[in-house]
Amino acid sequence: MELLVPLILIGVGFFVGRHFEAKHYASIRDREKKTLHVPMMNFGAKQDLPYAHDAQLFVGSVVVANDYFKTISAGLRNLVGGRVVVYESLVDRGRREALLRMKEEAIEWGASQIVNVRFETSSIGGKSRDQGLSAVEIMAYGTAIR
Amino acid sequence: MKFVPKEITKEVNVTPVHPLVNLAYLLGTVTLAGIVIYVVLGLIASQLVKRIGIETEEQIGASLVNSLPNRIDTGDSRLEYLQDLTSSLQDNLSQTEIAVVEYPPVKISILDMPEENAMVTAGSHLMVTEGLLDQVESENELAFVLAHELGHLHNRDPLDALGRSLVLMTVSGLLGVGQGPNSVLVPNVLNLTEQGHSRTQETMADEYAIALMMARYDHGGHSLDFFRRLQSEEFDLGVLSPVAEWQQTHPLTDNRIERLESIAEASDWPLTGNPTSLPEGIECANFEAPC
Numbered sequence: 001m002e003l004l005v006p007l008i009l010i011g012v013g014f015f016v017g018r019h020f021e022a023k024h025y026a027s028i029r030d031r032e033k034k035t036l037h038v039p040m041m042n043f044g045a046k047q048d049l050p051y052a053h054d055a056q057l058f059v060g061s062v063v064v065a066n067d068y069f070k071t072i073s074a075g076l077r078n079l080v081g082g083r084v085v086v087y088e089s090l091v092d093r094g095r096r097e098a099l100l101r102m103k104e105e106a107i108e109w110g111a112s113q114i115v116n117v118r119f120e121t122s123s124i125g126g127k128s129r130d131q132g133l134s135a136v137e138i139m140a141y142g143t144a145i146r
Numbered sequence: 147m148k149f150v151p152k153e154i155t156k157e158v159n160v161t162p163v164h165p166l167v168n169l170a171y172l173l174g175t176v177t178l179a180g181i182v183i184y185v186v187l188g189l190i191a192s193q194l195v196k197r198i199g200i201e202t203e204e205q206i207g208a209s210l211v212n213s214l215p216n217r218i219d220t221g222d223s224r225l226e227y228l229q230d231l232t233s234s235l236q237d238n239l240s241q242t243e244i245a246v247v248e249y250p251p252v253k254i255s256i257l258d259m260p261e262e263n264a265m266v267t268a269g270s271h272l273m274v275t276e277g278l279l280d281q282v283e284s285e286n287e288l289a290f291v292l293a294h295e296l297g298h299l300h301n302r303d304p305l306d307a308l309g310r311s312l313v314l315m316t317v318s319g320l321l322g323v324g325q326g327p328n329s330v331l332v333p334n335v336l337n338l339t340e341q342g343h344s345r346t347q348e349t350m351a352d353e354y355a356i357a358l359m360m361a362r363y364d365h366g367g368h369s370l371d372f373f374r375r376l377q378s379e380e381f382d383l384g385v386l387s388p389v390a391e392w393q394q395t396h397p398l399t400d401n402r403i404e405r406l407e408s409i410a411e412a413s414d415w416p417l418t419g420n421p422t423s424l425p426e427g428i429e430c431a432n433f434e435a436p437c
Contacts, residue, residue, distance in 0.1 A: 014165070036151040073165065076172035079179075085161045085168050092159040113149075 006072075013068030021089060028096050035103045040114045040142060049115060052145035056109060060102030063124060064094040065135035094138040095119060106144035117142035183317055184343070191309030195302045200250050203305065207250070207269015216258035217273070223432045227425060228254045228274065231285070232292050238361035244354060249299050262376075266295045268304045280429040282372060284421035288428075289362065290355055290369035297354030303347045310340070344395040349405065356406050356415070365419030366410050373399050 043049055066074070070086040077084050099117070106114050120139040211217065219225070232252055239246065250270040257263075262277040272295050282288045298304065359369050377399040397405070410417050430437030 018165070033153060036153060039149045039151070069165070069169075073169050073172060076169070076176060080172065080175050083161055085163050086165055089160045092157075095159075 009068045010072055011069075013070070013072075017067035017069055021093065024093055024097070028093065028100065031100050031104070032096070035100065035107060038103065038107055038111055038113060040103070040117050042116050050113065050145065052112075055143050055145045056106075057141060058102045058106040058109070058111075058114070058144050059139060059141040060098045060100065060105065061137060061139040062094050062098045062101065063135050063137045064090055064097075066090055071134065091121075091136065091138070094121075094136060095140070098138045098140040102140045102142060106142070109144060110146045111144035112146050114142040114144045183314070184340075187310045187313050188343075190313050191306045194309035194312075195305045198305060200248070204250050204269045206308070207267055207271050207304075210267050211255070211269070211271045211273075214257065214273075217255050218258065218431075219253070219255035222256060224256065224279070224428065225254055227428075227433075228256075228292070231289055232272065232296065235289060235293050235296060235358050235362050238358060241361035242357045244300070244357060247300050247302070249302065252296070252299070262372075264291045264295050266298050266304055268308050270299055272296075272299075276429070281375075282424065282428070284368045284371065285424050286359070286363060286368040286421050287372040288424065290359055291372065293355035293358040293362075294351045296358065297351030298347065300354055301347060301350055303351070306347070307344075310343075314340070341395050345397050348396045349402075352402060352406055353409060356409055357413075360410075360413075360415050363419065363422065366406075366415055366417045367419030368421040370403055370406060370417070373403050377403060 066087065070090065073086045074084050077086075098119070102117075103114060118141055120141075122137050122139075124135045124137055229252075232254060236252075252270045252272050254272050254274070256279070257273050257275045259275045260277045260280075261275055262281050264272070264274045264278055266272050272292070274291070278291065279288075282291075356366060356369070359366055363369075396402075407417065409415075425433055427433035427435030427437070429435070
């Protein structure tokens with residue numbers, strides 16, 4: 001029983017997690033295509049910003065948690081070191097989703113372009129590694145102009 | 147400059163490795179480490195068994211046993227009976243083909259707990275529980291359990307276990323195994339190898355016990371009755387039972403009985419015979435029934 005329960009959890013984590021990840025990636029790619037027409041660009045401190053009538057800050061944020069399979073894989077990875085492959089897709093999804101949320105809102109407002117886009121990432125919970133929520137919050141913000 | 151939207155189709159931020167391949171690689175590493183630890187443990191334990199003196203073993207044993215609660219080691223006439231029974235089993239060792247191994251003299255005590263169990267520890271402290279004395283129905287059953295424990299002493303299993311757990315604790319402490327998200331998987335993998343080792347020891351102790359029973363009683367009748375009763379209480383898992391067994395320190399009762407029966411058959415030992423009765427009031431202190 002001691003081993004069966006984690007094994008079942010890992011199995012559930014793997015299949016459910018993979019299913020949702022595939023679904024999420026499909027949605028991300030689709031929405032990225034739809035919002036491609038609005039450019040996002042960064043300007044340096046001494047560069048002139050493009051001329052605009054209106055400017056507004058938009059924030060998109062997302063909190064993603066890992067599934068049990070990812071937790072175990074990453075935990076094992078901790079013993080030997082190296083690329084935590086399972087977390088790469090997790091963080092990648094988070095970044096793109098946050099960016100999309102920000103961009104979609106800006107487009108709705110009528111943005112012609114978004115300037116100076118920034119990312120912030122912070123981990124939520126998981127202070128003691130054994131228990132508690134282990135998730136990251138990813139926030140993307142930028143100035144939309146029209 | 148005109149903005150021309152260009153779609154990025156390449157995934158640069160995700161390594162194209164299947165997560166299961168990744169996990170298999172990681173598990174392989176852990177298993178390999180587990181095997182190495184297992185072998186090293188075996189080597190260290192066997193060295194310990196060879197090098198530890200009888201006196202040191204007695205001291206370790208005494209300190210282990212003295213911390214046990216509800217232990218009766220004096221002032222109960224049942225202890226003398228159990229001691230006599232054990233000695234009579236040991237006296238018959240010469241009739242078997244088993245080589246004599248030196249170990250400290252057996253010291254018997256009774257543990258006041260309801261579970262049916264018997265155990266030995268370093269320093270040849272043999273303990274039986276009140277629950278066991280309450281449940282046994284013939285001397286043969288009790289003698290088989292005692293002989294099984296003598297088998298552990300003969301194979302020096304308590305010292306082996308002591309050495310292994312000592313090293314295992316040190317290693318897992320150093321590696322920090324058992325902390326963090328690995329606490330569900332890594333200790334379990336180590337446990338599986340340890341329990342596999344423990345089951346081998348149990349089987350060997352069983353083999354020793356049946357040979358000793360044969361020498362003492364000239365038949366193996368009723369010796370396995372205790373296990374048969376346990377078996378009837380055990381939940382049958384069907385095809386899943388091998389999985390269940392991997393996680394046990396003892397082989398499943400079913401397999402134990404089967405194995406012992408096949409040994410008896412191969413050696414032409416009869417498994418039938420009249421039981422020797424137990425003294426009255428074995429379940430009560432000083433045989434003073436009712437209690």
